[in-house]
Amino acid sequence: MKELDVVTFGEAMAMFMASHLGPLHEVSQFTRELAGAETNVAIGLARLGLRSGWASKVGDDAFGRFIMERLKNENVDTGHVITDNQYPTGFQLKSVVTSGDPEVQYFRKGSAASHLWIGDFDEHYFKRARHLHMTGIPLALSDSARSFAKHTLAFMKQNGKKISFDPNLRPTLWNTEEEMVREINEAAFQADYVLPGIAEGETLTGFQQPRDIASFYLNQGVEAVIIKLGAGGAYFKSRTEEGCIPGFHVDKVVDTVGAGDGFAVGVISGLLEGLSIGEAVLRGNAIGSRAVQFPGDNDGYPTKIELEDYIKRNLEGVNEHESNPC
Template identity: 65%
Template sequence: MEKLDVVTFGEAMAMFYAEETGPLHRVSRFIRELAGAETNFAIGMAKLGFRSGWVSKVGNDAFGKFVMERLQEEGVNVEHVLASSEHPTGFQLKSKVFEGDPEVQYFRKGSAASRLKTEDFNEGYFKKADHLHMTGIPLAVSSSVRAFAEHTLDFMKKEGKTVSFDPNLRPSLWNTEQEMTAVTNEAAAKADVLLPGIEEGQVLTGCSTPEEIAAFYIDLGVQLVVVKLGEEGAYYQTKTDRGYVQGIKVAHVVDTVGAGDGFAVGLVSGLLEQREIKDAVFRGNAIGALAVQSPGDNDGYPDKNSLEDFMNTHLKGAK
């Protein structure tokens, strides 16, 4: 196969988001979409013209076929996704809200993706990718997926590839907060680029400000830390540079899910294009702002031309 610009891995699910507001048990009509932090990232990168690959395991069922077809339609390479006849593809239900975060219920326990293991790792496939993007979710899904994740991270570092890491904390998947913090920080310390949200950073470091959170990880050896601040934008820090990049205000927030993954798409794509850090952060802010204006997790992600238009429109006010 051809080289990949980026590769990622994790669990994908069919997502059913409500067409009407109200508690999920009273909703009768849903729209089916694709969910998964890593698939969001892979799709976002593909939309911008990058060669992106996604690795996982899906069930040999309708949801699994939906996941595969949807990713292929978006131009994501899925040639090393495994199919299981014994375990299903997970799914989730998401409520419709007019403001704030929606209610989400997961049906993922015992899924095919949770059975991913180190023996499933394809060395040749990952070696052909220039960059690994990883989130903290696989570290929490199961012990075998955690082993796969840690092996993948160590392999890519050994091969001299660059690594970005989004903690993407899911406390409900962990046994204890102490375990979540220790395991996540161990992986975070190996990344070149780290993307915690402000609340995540506070949990993981015990620090309160973006500056303190960034300094914590810079001291561990991370080259670039970008602390996401929601609509306020983001704070970035390296050993020699630091600063705030103002967020882009939107008139109406439809759904916040997927905004963080969109931010990662913007930042990583900017860095891979060797843009200045501040410009790459602004690009992340831009995709995050686009993402919150649509109900699906990734259907607001732009192609390259629409992203450039949106950034140019908001450039003066956000810098």
């Protein structure tokens, strides 16, 4: 079995994107795509030439087969994906908007992925990877999925693997905000790299300034914290350095969904290739800015050649005119 650069896990869904503007209940035509924070990251890394794997469960249905075929076409390793003949694959509907965030409705309750449990864990598969990327979503899907996530996190840490963690808060999936904050932070404290958005950081730590949010996690033993600041770029702080990396200028934002996952792709790939944290964050900003210019969640994720060309052409357009939020 081939080694993997990165492994991740979570829920993938079929996504039906509206073909025209309007509220979802008025839309009559949709196009089908793939959705899922972790599959976005796996696809983005694979497009950059890294060996990525995704672990999960899908239903024995058309949606599940669509997901598997799509990931195979993207060169994502699916050797730890279980087909469940009892529970279905989830799906979602997504609107088209001219500005702001689209309307998204989920149909995921009781899905196959939500029935992941510790008994599904394959240590040989995860041990093949040198890096684990995890989001907070599996922690919220169900008690059994949370147990799987915690077991995976502990296993990878015990085996000396590097771990990146994106909180990816989904408040509607949690019973209370207090539970969400407690469980997400418990996982984040075990990671090497924590990648919250600024609003997520405020919710999780109670602090408003990026430096204070980062210090909250560094004091728990995290190696580095990288905070997404939207158009303002990103702030990073490690035990030895800190800085702000401006964002790339975007003339027209088409869809913001998937930008954070694209950012993670840039950061993780950069770190795995030996770039400095600042250089990795610049790459994350580039992919995130490219992602918002496309309608699908991962349509804008580039190949290595496309990424290098995009950075070269747009580096002078970096938003240095933005007020420094750091």
